[in-house]
Amino acid sequence: MDCPYIGILVDGLVYSGFKKGYTYFECLPYYEEAGRNNHFIPCYFRLKDINPGNSTITAYVLGEGNNYDLQVIPKPTIIHNRGLFFTKMARSKIASLQKEGIILFNSWNRYEKLQVHELLTKKSSLRSYLPETVKASKDHMEEMMSKHDELIIKPSSGSLGNSIIKVAKVSNENWEIIFQKNKSLVKESFANIKWPEKLITIVSNPRYIIQQRIPLATYQASPFDLRVSVQRNGIGEWQVSGIVGKVAQKGMYVTNLAKGGTSRPLSVLLQDLPHLNLEDVSTTIKNFSIEIAEQLGEHIPYLADIGLDIGITNEGFPMFIECNARDLRITFRNANMMDEWKATHITPLNYAIFLMKNNQKHKEGEQ
Ligand SMILES: Nc1ncnc2c1ncn2[C@@H]1O[C@H](COP(=O)(O)OP(=O)(O)OP(=O)(O)O)[C@@H](O)[C@H]1O
Ligand SMILES: [Mg+2]
CATH class of the missing domain: 3.30.470.20 (ATP-grasp fold, B domain)
Structure with missing residues (x-):
């Protein structure tokens, strides 16, 4: 194989954990096991550690004494993205790396x-x-209230369960809005025609969506x-x-x-x-x-x-x-569920090997 390394692109939090010996939600021994089974070496780095045009990178690699050391190694051609990148700069860097022929998979970060x-x-x-889903607006809210007895209003982009509001019909003309405020649940009743301030504000925010609540x-x-x-x-x-x-x-x-x-x-x-x-x-x-x-x-x-x-x-x-x-x-x-937890780490690296082999076949075909 051309390059014995498979890249794992991590975020700053996980990266900071290499020194502390605690890498949060990433279970490195599983990546290492996938590496040993397939004869490659996982290496870990941040987006700022890899640059288009350079042939090497500085990345963490498991060393002799079972410790992670920073090493200068050839730039991997297959990279499993485990970071979340939203800025324009990050996206254009990823695009430049992809243009160089690097396969950075799961680079998705734009879809709401x-x-x-x-x-x-x-x-x-x-x-x-699919539950019926529309962009938040007063008109859409009225329409959704006429069709469904329970609705969820939530940000279109990531929230970790924050800012999610439930609106439910109580009786013919009466509804209630339920949301979290300072860690406790707030419930407000309202009549169909007179919406509470909270509801008006949230349905006027186009960054939110209104969704039929699944029972x-x-x-x-x-x-x-x-x-x-x-x-x-x-x-x-x-x-x-x-x-x-x-x-x-x-x-x-x-x-x-x-x-x-x-x-x-x-x-x-x-x-x-x-x-x-x-x-x-x-x-x-x-x-x-x-x-x-x-x-x-x-x-x-x-x-x-x-x-x-x-x-x-x-x-x-x-x-x-x-x-x-x-x-x-x-x-x-x-x-x-340790078997499943392990599978979620091993499977993407098996896919990385598949991509690497495909790449190689491609190159051999070109020769
Ligand atoms: N349409 C719905 N019907 C029933 N429950 C819902 C609905 N939408 C959201 N929920 C509940 O709220 C939770 C969080 O919603 P969702 O998964 O859509 O966003 P999130 O987890 O906050 O977003 P992200 O994962 O991007 O941080 C869901 O796991 C589910 O329990
Ligand atoms: Mg979720």
Whole structure:
């Protein structure tokens, strides 16, 4: 092989952990194991450590004494992106590296929830699994209130469960808005024609979306949804590396771990839904998630590793909630699903090897 290194592009937080010996949500021993099994060396660096035009980089590499050392090494040609890059400068640097022939996969960072919804809507077979979603505006809110009894209003771009508001019909003309303020839940009732200030402000913000609320199935009376890791594997195909449940904290309507949610295996959650069969639900979720990944992968270049939030109704009907470009994967670790946690680290590196071999075949073909 040309270059024995596979790059793992990390953010500043993870990078700072190399010195401390604690790399947050990244489990390096799994990357190292994938390296040993495939005869390559993982190397870790930030976007500022790699430059178009240069043939070397300074990166952390596992050294002799099982410690990570900074080494000057040949610039890797295949890079697994584990950072999140939003600035124009970062994006243009990534584009320059890609122009040089470097494959930096999962470089996606531009797609907002509304755009993802639009990409998925293009595929007719997926449409009935997508909650109705529109850009926030007063007109759209009125329209959505006339169609649905429960709505979610949330930022179109990442929130970790923050700023998510629920609006629900209580009776004919009466509604209630529920949101978090200073760690506690606030509920305000209102009549259809007289909206509270909070609602007017939020639906006037075009960076928010209004979405039909999926009637999520419950576990011990709290709604839950599923985190599904979908990744390209060692033969370049999409696979589901793990499915894990996230249960909302008592009284909450968001399941994010950052908002007090807890992660649990699907088998545990289905104990509260005895009419559903674990194997059937798992198969449905897997097929559905792969179809979503394939559809997104057709439109988003280099997409290879996503974490989907999928809701299921009490009848086991799957509905798409959102797609995370950089799944932190810790939901699996927190549910003690170590095989799945490991698979989420190993699979993208197997894909990296697949890309490397493909690259090589390509080069040999050109000679
Ligand atoms: N349409 C919906 N129906 C039911 N529940 C929803 C809906 N939208 C969001 N939720 C709940 O809120 C949680 C957070 O919403 P979502 O996953 O869309 O955004 P986020 O996690 O805050 O975004 P990000 O992952 O980008 O930080 C979901 O996991 C789900 O529990
Ligand atoms: Mg989410």
